[in-house]
Amino acid sequence: xxxxxxxxxxxxxxxxxxxxxxxxxxxxxxxxxxxxxxxxxxxxxxxxxxxxxxxxxxxxxxxxxxxxxxxxxxxxxxxxxxxxxxxxxxxxxxxxxxxxxxxxxxxxxxxxxxxxxxxxxxxxxxxxxxxxxxxxxxxxxxxxxxxxxxxxxxxxxxxxxxxxxxxxxxxxxxxxxxxxxxxxxxxxxxxxxxxxx
Amino acid sequence: xxxxxxxxxxxxxxxxxxxxxxxxxxxxxxxxxxxxxxxxxxxxxxxxxxxxxxxxxxxxxxxxxxxxxxxxxxxxxxxxxxxxxxxxxxxxxxxxxxxxxxxxxxxxxxxxxxxxxxxxxxxxxxxxxxxxxxxxxxxxxxxxxxxxxxxxxxxxxxxxxxxxxxxxxxxxxxxxxxxxxxxxxxxxxxxxxxxxxxxxxxxxxxxxxxxxxxxxxxxxxxxxxxxxxxxxxxxxxxxxxxxxxxxxxxxxxxxxxxxxxxxxxxxxxxxxxxxxxxxxxxxxxxxxxxxxxxxxxxxxxxxxxxxxxxxxxxxxxxxxxxxxxxxxxxxxxxxxxxxxxxxxxxxxxxxxxxxxxxxxxxxxxxxxxxxxxxxxxxxxxx
Numbered sequence: 001x002x003x004x005x006x007x008x009x010x011x012x013x014x015x016x017x018x019x020x021x022x023x024x025x026x027x028x029x030x031x032x033x034x035x036x037x038x039x040x041x042x043x044x045x046x047x048x049x050x051x052x053x054x055x056x057x058x059x060x061x062x063x064x065x066x067x068x069x070x071x072x073x074x075x076x077x078x079x080x081x082x083x084x085x086x087x088x089x090x091x092x093x094x095x096x097x098x099x100x101x102x103x104x105x106x107x108x109x110x111x112x113x114x115x116x117x118x119x120x121x122x123x124x125x126x127x128x129x130x131x132x133x134x135x136x137x138x139x140x141x142x143x144x145x146x147x148x149x150x151x152x153x154x155x156x157x158x159x160x161x162x163x164x165x166x167x168x169x170x171x172x173x174x175x176x177x178x179x180x181x182x183x184x185x186x187x188x189x190x191x192x193x194x195x196x197x
Numbered sequence: 198x199x200x201x202x203x204x205x206x207x208x209x210x211x212x213x214x215x216x217x218x219x220x221x222x223x224x225x226x227x228x229x230x231x232x233x234x235x236x237x238x239x240x241x242x243x244x245x246x247x248x249x250x251x252x253x254x255x256x257x258x259x260x261x262x263x264x265x266x267x268x269x270x271x272x273x274x275x276x277x278x279x280x281x282x283x284x285x286x287x288x289x290x291x292x293x294x295x296x297x298x299x300x301x302x303x304x305x306x307x308x309x310x311x312x313x314x315x316x317x318x319x320x321x322x323x324x325x326x327x328x329x330x331x332x333x334x335x336x337x338x339x340x341x342x343x344x345x346x347x348x349x350x351x352x353x354x355x356x357x358x359x360x361x362x363x364x365x366x367x368x369x370x371x372x373x374x375x376x377x378x379x380x381x382x383x384x385x386x387x388x389x390x391x392x393x394x395x396x397x398x399x400x401x402x403x404x405x406x407x408x409x410x411x412x413x414x415x416x417x418x419x420x421x422x423x424x425x426x427x428x429x430x431x432x433x434x435x436x437x438x439x440x441x442x443x444x445x446x447x448x449x450x451x452x453x454x455x456x457x458x459x460x461x462x463x464x465x466x467x468x469x470x471x472x473x474x475x476x477x478x479x480x481x482x483x484x485x486x487x488x489x490x491x492x493x494x495x496x497x498x499x500x501x502x503x504x505x506x507x508x509x510x511x512x513x514x515x516x517x518x519x520x521x522x523x524x525x526x527x528x529x530x531x532x533x534x535x536x537x538x539x540x541x542x543x544x545x546x547x548x549x550x551x552x553x554x555x556x557x558x559x560x561x562x563x564x565x566x567x568x569x570x571x572x573x574x575x576x577x578x579x
Contacts, residue, residue: 071244087256098267
């Protein structure tokens with residue numbers, strides 16, 4: 001049991017820090033650059049993202065292991081996972097609008113963006129590829145969500161400061177953001193070797 | 198010989214796996230993929246189709262159910278009102294965004310229908326119609342720069358080489374202009390303007406495009422010197438100075454600063470100009486944009502945004518003499534009951550005569566057409 005917990009903890013740390021999806025895999029960059037201009041939106045996005053990735057990878061795992069493997073149609077997993085994420089996002093959008101309008105006004109705008117995010121698709125695919133069991137895949141999804149949130153919050157806080165500084169003309173805006181992202185990615189290489197799975 | 202055969206089977210093994218498996222059972226593609234004796238395509242297609250159709254159907258059903266069960270009633274008027282708004286998200290209405298205002302104006306009977314200034318009068322009327330409210334249409338307003346101190350007319354205290362932004366410049370001892378009330382001209386207002394109505398002229402003063410300005414007030418709150426004021430657009434005569442320094446101080450720093458001499462106060466036929474705190478201010482409620490003060494101001498502080506032309510009298514004149522009485526520069530002369538004439542040398546194009554004339558006998562002045570249209574409308578109404 002102790003080793004099980006250690007493994008789960010290692011999974012979380014590995015997917016959030018060592019193999020951070022944004023800074024190590026360079027996935028999900030469109031949202032990462034699009035929404036990290038302001039701290040408020042960055043936090044909203046992070047919370048929504050973590051929630052959606054947990055639910056979607058749980059559903060994907062169940063569908064894959066209990067429906068697709070018995071039927072022998074594993075090769076369809078990409079298209080099925082995309083369908084699951086899209087349906088889930090649409091459903092939660094509808095339900096959230098009714099159940100908590102306040103939350104919907106805060107986070108609803110990000111939901112549509114999430115359905116096309118590559119991290120959301122990558123996590124279920126990697127769960128399958130690494131033969132994780134249910135608990136492990138949940139830990140992996142949680143770690144990825146936390147890692148993405150960490151990346152968003154770091155980036156948003158830096159970009160809010162950069163707004164005020166005198167950036168040379170050609171680098172204003174997105175180019176500067178890319179340079180900063182590259183530097184943070186370099187810093188994140190410091191985590192490599194922390195855990196070997 | 199065997200080697201050649203093995204290599205060949207390796208190469209084609211991927212493609213003819215099923216056939217080769219019967220001849221050479223030991224040949225496999227290795228790794229984790231198990232070589233199957235034969236691949237039955239039909240059940241695979243069948244299962245895929247059933248699975249995809251089932252999943253699609255399930256999701257469709259669940260989503261349709263959710264949409265029905267969790268449907269929220271949205272007043273269709275909210276959408277309609279939302280479409281009418283300006284969508285600049287300027288905040289002039291006092292709400293966080295255009296959607297929030299649209300919601301408030303439909304649901305709350307207290308909220309006025311005319312709060313979206315950028316959308317203009319027509320939108321306000323339509324919103325009032327949609328929401329069943331009175332449209333107390335406000336007069337069109339515009340932002341005015343209350344400073345005429347361009348670079349060539351003013352003195353600088355020091356050379357400012359920081360970030361070219363008024364809000365930054367003002368941190369360094371109140372800005373580089375010697376007159377502490379003056380416009381700094383680093384263009385903060387032009388950058389915050391959501392309608393791109395403000396441009397900074399070569400001489401360092403902002404110019405406001407009356408066609409684009411919607412009086413949303415973003416520039417007013419952004420300007421660190423409080424130089425910008427929102428005034429009725431039709432009152433196009435403005436004292437372009439708000440310096441509270443006394444005359445001697447102001448003159449030393451700026452050639453067009455108001456010296457509070459009080460001439461405008463004395464000559465204004467409508468008592469619209471008044472000097473307080475060492476500068477003159479025109480009351481837009483009283484001003485009738487005659488422009489007399491513009492021609493008399495010794496410092497040239499008062500700016501006139503109206504393109505003026507001299508008045509002339511046409512044949513419908515009945516010689517009543519009302520224009521002779523109202524003309525502030527005594528430019529009109531003539532015998533009673535005879536056609537009067539305008540002395541073009543004296544006329545300043547104020548337009549008071551055109552407004553006063555009972556038979557619309559005046560041509561050429563800036564407001565002649567306006568007055569004619571207004572009186573025709575009155576006639577039609579009666």
